[in-house]
Amino acid sequence: MQEKVLIVEDETDMADLLKYNLTEKGYHPVLSSNGREALEIIEKEVPDLVLLDLMMEQVDGWEVCSSIRSHTNETIKRLPIIMLTALSEAEEKIIGLRLGADDYVTKPFNMDELILRIQNQLRKKRVEDELMERLRRGNDIPALFYHEVKNQLMIIGAYSHLIAKESITRDKKEQFSEILNNTASAISEYLEGMSLFSKLEKGEKKIRLEKFSLREALNKIILSYKNAAVERKIRVETDYTEETNIVELNSIAMKMILSNLIGNAIKYNKKNGSVFVSTKKDGDRLIITIEDTGLGIDPVDIPHIFDKFYRSRSVDGHIDGTGIGLYIVKTLVNAMEGEIEVESTLGSGSKFMATFNSALNHQPL
Structure with missing residues (x-):
């Protein structure tokens, strides 16, 4: 079954180019020229991934991303989102990542690189879908670990990528480093807590005050x-x-x-x-x-x-x-x-x- 990619892009030439290349790679592209229409399409036929242009009239990419991530439907809420932006400023990309975008590509982009990023996000989605199904069927602690730390790992990956850029100022690097440290601490504390819980549940440990x-x-x-x-x-x-x-x-x-x-x-x-x-x-x-x-x-x-x-x-x-x-x-x-x-x-x-x-x-x- 072909994986469906929703292309939200208001430039006709760019949308057609993306549609052609995705079709060649075996995907089923669906086009939308504005954010409002994209949200309507998602409600009717949930895609497997969203390619989302940031700068659009009426409803922009940031608003679409926020609407997807705050949706009450679990399947829609977890949709992979790759933002397409002509903005090169790190601050603009950070806004998108904070709103829940999984990745971003700056225009003009290399089509082969974009296809690889799409493949990576869809691969992660397939793994997550399988783990979530295992969680629904019963007790699967490894799947639970993945589910809980996935977002923190995405934050670490995104900010590590930004820190590596030479254009980032020292103040921004310090700010991003603090975010990375806090996120790593949160993962460490979560794993400590789950280890304690697991031992208590099995009766292997008495709690220390x-x-x-x-x-x-x-x-x-x-x-x-x-x-x-x-x-x-x-x-x-x-x-x-x-x-x-x-x-x-x-x-x-x-x-x-x-x-x-x-x-x-x-x-x-x-x-x-x-x-x-x-x-x-x-x-x-x-x-x-x-x-x-x-x-x-x-x-x-x-x-x-x-x-x-x-x-x-x-x-x-x-x-x-x-x-x-x-x-x-x-x-x-x-x-x-x-x-x-x-x-x-x-x-x-x-x-x-x-x-x-x-x-x-x-x-x-």
Whole structure:
């Protein structure tokens, strides 16, 4: 079966040239001359890849890219996007990459290079489709690892490519290096958390507690989701009480728990929504609350929401996910003798509350 490539290009000669070369390589090209028409085509017949010109009238390439990445349909949301741009400034390319483009090519481009980039993106899509199918069928931890770190690896690849350019200023190189370091740290912390979770699930390890700053951990996690929140115009508010700053829990487990809950609160929220993160002391108990104004959970799903690979019917098939995040949260919370509960109203939002009985019963640092 021919793989379908949607060419979104308003210059007729360029569109015809791309169509001819893609046809010669065995692809099925579909043409669109503007962003609005392209989005309509995607809704009717989902392509395998989008070649997207940036500078178009009416709806430009950035808006098309943003619409695809924020789509509620999982298949559309994961479409590979290669941006075609006459802009050579690094800042313009960074905007596209932040909006979710997988690659970019600067005009005028070498056709053989473009074909290779298309082949690479389609190859990655086939691998990801297979892994996602394995995830849907059951417990496949390697597939889960790939799914979770794929976006971070794409960021590392994109910014490494930009840093290598001689035209980049020293300030930009320092900025990009910081992004690379933060992304690498996020991958490392995720793998540490998954290793701990895997051992706890198998009963191979007892959890170790240590004192650390909960406020610092929360702020770092919220910062890591800044781009996702800004893109969807979601406001994140916090309210930490001073007496809950230093806690005695497992820092790796807590970062995994908080990253899952805060990430979900943003991911399953509505545009222009809000997320509220708070901590409070109740005797020796620590209570952490993450509340959102998002899609909410069907009452039928709430008893199963922490089950392994369970996905709420309100999001399954519409928003990308694995159905294991909340199971990991519950496993790690329980390992620290805590409790996790949820209150939710379908269409109005959800509130997750994690309670730890002795997290504050310690001597100050």
